[in-house]
Amino acid sequence: MKTELKNLDQLLKLSGLSSDFKKTVILLGEQEVSIFYYSTLIDAKWMQQHLILVLQNRSLDSEIKKIEDIKAWIPINDIEITDDLTNIQFKLLKGYAIVQLHENDQKCALVNIADNHGLRENNDTENEFSVVGPKVGFVEDLDTNIGLLRAQINLPNLIIKEIIVGTTSKTKVAIIYIDGLTNEQYIQTVEQRLTDIDIDFVFDSSLLDQMMSDNSLTPFPLFVSTERRDRVVYSLINGQVAVISDGSPYIVTGPSTLFDFFISAEDYYLPWILGSFFRLIRIFGVIFSLFSTSMYVAITTFHYEAIPKDLLNPLIFSRMNVPFPPFFEVLFLEITIEFLREAGARLPTKIGQTLGIVGGIVIGQAAVAAALTSNILLILVALSALASFTTPIYKMSNTIRFLRFPFIILSAIWGGIGIFIGVGFLFIHMIRLKSLGAPYTVPIFPLRIMSFKDSFIRSSFQILNKRPQHLRPKSSVKYLPKQVKQKNDLDEE
Amino acid sequence: MFMRKIFPVFILCAVLSACADPKIVNKICLVHALSFDTVANGKKSTALISQFKEKGKTELYVLHTESNSNLGAVSRLNTRTNDPLERGQLRMALFGKTSAEKGIGTEIHQFFRNPKISSRLQLGVVDRDASELLEIIKKTHDEPFFLSDMIEQNMRSGNLPLVNLHVSTFNYYGEGRDMFLPYFKIDHGEVRIDGLALFRSDKKIIEISMKDAFLLKMLIQNSKNGDYKVPVSGKESNKQGSEDFIVLRSMHSKANYIVNKVNPIPSISIRLNLVTELENAPKWVDLRSEEQLTQLEKTMGSYFKKEIEKFLSLLKENKVDPVGLGDLVRSRSKEWSAQDFEKIYQVIETSVSVQVKIANTGST
């Protein structure tokens, strides 16, 4: 998208919508010199010592008549005097400061006071790992995070609005969006909901997520929260709104749809056929994880005639001496796995490894040997627990782990019919969900065929040149696809 | 206010307390085969059930019960086991000789109406009491599906035409067709399939051998993998009375039926196309020469024609119609009634022509 900026004033006005765009006016004798900069991109101490102080000292004995004099005054090498708007815009977003002598001057000086931000020693993303691709993650400091974002999105349209949330904590919370791209309805909704929050302490952005969400009675996460920079950038350029809170490395982006939780950054770094394949495996894994144990309960409890004749012996034999009905067996194993998971997350690392082995392998084997469960079921439960973690966003895997239990209970009461009653409830629940006012199950319902190209599969970049329609962005073309090459006949150049 | 809170709790209690009837898979006794016999004072039913005691091994048990009717056999058999008997995995139903001759209509109807019984149930007739067969299975094999697998395997790669509960009821209830079922014979304590038993309505009339079963298979469906022996006499074999055989394996066959005339006496011409593979040929046949192969094809064709005509006259004599000629005539006539057709079945004209093609002759 192109931004039509005609002169410096428009640029300054556009940038002024962001909270981190600061203007300092210093008095040099009788002149007022304005300095504009992005506070999150510069080194503040440097600016004060080598720019403002120097100017103020110099102004005591001489006057600045034209802007070119600044070059002689300031002890910084990288100063440019220009009125080329593209250059100014570019350098401003790289951490340069604009020094404007008089208002409405078109020529200005660009002074380099950028800072390579002190990233955390190790700000690799811990919980969202990808094999290929950048591993840059956010830290707990708001300004650093905003600096990280600005370093990647070099647009003055990237607007950052800061508000204060929390009566005791007075946490700085920033709303980020791209002006001219994101639909204003979403921005207004987010702003309104955030300002309406009445809470004393904001610990983490996930608190904001829950306060902002449309429906608090749902196990489904309504906003994607991520630590990865490339993911947030992708959401922003698609037309979503991001919310950062000071003190939390997780950024909340919305509005999200169900499929956003199955998208991983790696899908875009691998060729599209592989990316689509992995996405399909993920979705299949989730469906398997939801239904496999409940199908087991339904078939072994009510529908014995559905077992193929070659499976009869292994299946019945594996349940031969188990004293409980399948429902209790499954519950026992599922709860064991939940215990393992909860305990494993809280154990110190050294003990965690050993206990993991003890829990996983020994308990499993012992349970089968003691004929408390069957080995076929053990495999099923272990596989489905594993499959529930294939979703890239952690919140969704929690939801899936939780959702398994109602299905198991329903299938123990009514067998196959119970499972589909559960499916009915689940589907209606998902249809009624809205994230920031946008429907949650797009593109399945409301049906949008065009949006299917980035849901179950990831199409090639030639097809993905438009932004997702359901976010209603103001400009929908991202880039023009390459012209298809002329197909030559065999053996012809 | 109180009522509004209590009401959902009541609903939940009502909901959770009543389950459907659970049939937990290791607490039921699966019946794999049922057999029906007619004995002196009534009817006898036998069930073959299995207990999976060890991995890979199953123990089979046979239960008997006698009464004056076959209906309710399973509930009577229930009085002999500690787990409830379930028929959902029933794969084989057998009828003893006398039972088959007296009529098996009620039992078939019972199976047909039961929603829990698969359409792929195999039915069979035994040359003596069917319960003996089940006892033999119990003693000599430890596989509960032995009989049904035997039938299915012979259908896939042998001479038996496709048969199961659905096909049998299709033939039984359909007008202008008659049922046929596999026929088991017990030989020195071992069981084998000895052809088909042909029925008129629900009573067994005659049996035919596996050779004729292949002919039936060719007539009603695409016979794949069946084999047949054709005698052929060579110019060089001078000994009298000794014949050489060609063994052929059918790869593909198609039967075309043309109804030439419907009233008053129907006339049907059957054209059979058979594509075969030579499994075994006498040494004096030169398999590379085109002439000899064509000669062989002609011999085989005329032999088949003779055999099929013999077979059809056997059917007409006994007034059984497994091929479905009645149905064929019905589809081409404006008005047709099953009783009228039965009267003229013996005198309908059929003419057969068979064309055999040898697709490949083996590697030597």
Next chain:
Amino acid sequence: MKNPVDEKHLISPFLIVPLMYVSMVGVGVLNFQRELAEHAGYNAYISVVLVGSSIHLILWMIYKILCSNQEGLDVTAINTTYFGKIAGNIINFAIVLYFCFGAYIEFRAYIEVIQLWVFPSMKILPLSTILVLLIYYTVSGGFRSVTGLSFLGLLITLAFILPENLLVLPYTHPLNLMPLFNHSITDILLSSKSMLYQFMGFEALLLFYPFIKSPTKSQKWAHLAVFFITLMYLMLIINTFMYYSEGQLHEIFWPTIDMLKIIEGPVFQRIEYLAISMWLIKILAGISLGLWAACRGMKNVFKIKPRASLIAFLVGILILEYFLKDRSIIRWISEFYSDVGLYFIYGYIPIMFVVTQLRKNWNKG
């Protein structure tokens, strides 16, 4: 005239396809073949084609009734406009009862299928209660969630009807269909009467018409839906006739499910229980649509809140369910309902069509 319904409750025009599908295809598709073959024998597929084409005509009439008048009104308003407040409201109330009964009959028929095929000795009340809760949850989400459930129902049943027809083909005998045309026209018409019951249900269109964005565009989608449903019934009936012999068909009460018994694979067999469970979603969508239409009618006629009338209808269904256990009464009710439906579709709608066209011409002139 402005559409009385808010913009955000509207649905896209092509989403009328799952709505039509779900309202027309009910439990009947599981057992229509037997009754159909009673009169016209194995020539009954002609009845299917006949009824399908007549439904196209009726659908066209419905569109003419609804859109040639003031914009976007539904049948309740049209009735009061043309027949006066009292008479119009009586007709509207009759229509509301019609939809209610349709929903009840579908519910009962499906419970019968479950009792026969899946759980013979199950107590009905708990299952009915939870189904009623699910219906309440659906309908209280508004028209959008009813449409969503219908969409899921369409997808799910397609996923099992199409493979069923294909997998059954190796066992079919095309000879069964011959001879073509050896039954009289009366027989074929009598079969058409029983076939009509399978196509009934699309009258819900009369009530959800104002909920469609750009309703005139939806007309071609509605005709497409009817065409597709006719094709589906045709395919099913031809497959059934080829699979079963005529005598066999007389003995089977639920041919569509029975055909599933022959399908077998390495990991699955006897998938009827799965098919019946999947059918649950479609049945619930159909019942929700009928109840939604009834509640909307109550709101328009008596100004009763839809939620209250929904609860009343659902409780009524539960009570009827519990007390009416006699099969013969249920048969009688279904027959009565199909007769009423016959008069509704072939009587009331053409009359309304004529009335509205006359009024339009009178207004013009």
